Amino acid sequence: MALELLGDAMATLIIGNKNYSSWSLRPWVLMEMLGMPFVEHLEPFEGSDNYDRFREFSPSGKVPCLVEDGITIWDSLAVVERLAEIDPRVWPESIAARAFARSVSCEIHSGFTAVRAACPMICRTQFRFQKASPAVDRELARLDELIAQGLETFRGPFMAGGQFTAVDAFLCPIAVRVSGFQLPLSSSSLDYCARLLALEPMQRWISEARAEPWVDEQEELTARKNAVVLTSDQDL
Ligand SMILES: N[C@@H](CCC(=O)N[C@@H](CS)C(=O)NCC(=O)O)C(=O)O
Numbered sequence: 001m002a003l004e005l006l007g008d009a010m011a012t013l014i015i016g017n018k019n020y021s022s023w024s025l026r027p028w029v030l031m032e033m034l035g036m037p038f039v040e041h042l043e044p045f046e047g048s049d050n051y052d053r054f055r056e057f058s059p060s061g062k063v064p065c066l067v068e069d070g071i072t073i074w075d076s077l078a079v080v081e082r083l084a085e086i087d088p089r090v091w092p093e094s095i096a097a098r099a100f101a102r103s104v105s106c107e108i109h110s111g112f113t114a115v116r117a118a119c120p121m122i123c124r125t126q127f128r129f130q131k132a133s134p135a136v137d138r139e140l141a142r143l144d145e146l147i148a149q150g151l152e153t154f155r156g157p158f159m160a161g162g163q164f165t166a167v168d169a170f171l172c173p174i175a176v177r178v179s180g181f182q183l184p185l186s187s188s189s190l191d192y193c194a195r196l197l198a199l200e201p202m203q204r205w206i207s208e209a210r211a212e213p214w215v216d217e218q219e220e221l222t223a224r225k226n227a228v229v230l231t232s233d234q235d236l
Helices: 022-034 076-086 095-110 113-118 134-154 166-180 187-198 200-210 217-226
Strands: 012-015 039-042 065-068 071-074 125-129 227-232
Touching: 012 022, 022 076, 022 166, 022 200, 065 076, 071 076, 076 095, 076 166, 095 134, 095 166, 113 134, 113 217, 125 166, 125 217, 134 166, 134 187, 166 187, 166 200, 187 200, 217 227
Parallel strands: 012 039
Antiparallel strands: 012 065, 065 071, 125 227
């Protein structure tokens, strides 16, 4: 796919499969929640090696990326920072809330590798997680800690106050994993995750994910190694 085919009238957000692409979900849900106009272009994963095909539009060979007036911005964090230049509501207003939101977003972006590896985001399947490990337990405890800190300090209902901002977008894929794998978190963290999943764009993302025909066997097998399948729209 050549970039010219995407059109340049409006920013185009190129995403992967809604069922699996946790990184794509972040800028997508943020733009949807803020009502930012964009064209969605979904480029499905085909097998385990999409690098050459994705390199035609994304320098890293990965999604998401944002194409705007012939400029390509790749990596979800860079995309979110570009969105912040366009719309100040991307980050919270107060310095303290902004500092917290940015720190948590970066921590999520570079961390939580044990939970990410053990519990891939799979929207269509309901699992029960069974492979606890010290690394996963530590990350879940940290997740509880940072959600509690955000809600207590900024008084909710979102992570850095009354409005949905980028930090909530970064937590949306985690909310899918928490619910999809029944991960053990505190009741206030579970309530916060449920609040994210109830948002209209999240409901739409999940129902569109469930309607997708593509199956990523590698992700599905990873999940099945670590968890029992409770309900699935997809037999392997
Ligand atoms: N750090 C990158 C990670 C992007 C990433 O890993 N994207 C995955 C999809 S969720 C991808 O494009 N993988 C290529 C592939 O599966 O072939 C970001 O934040 O955007």
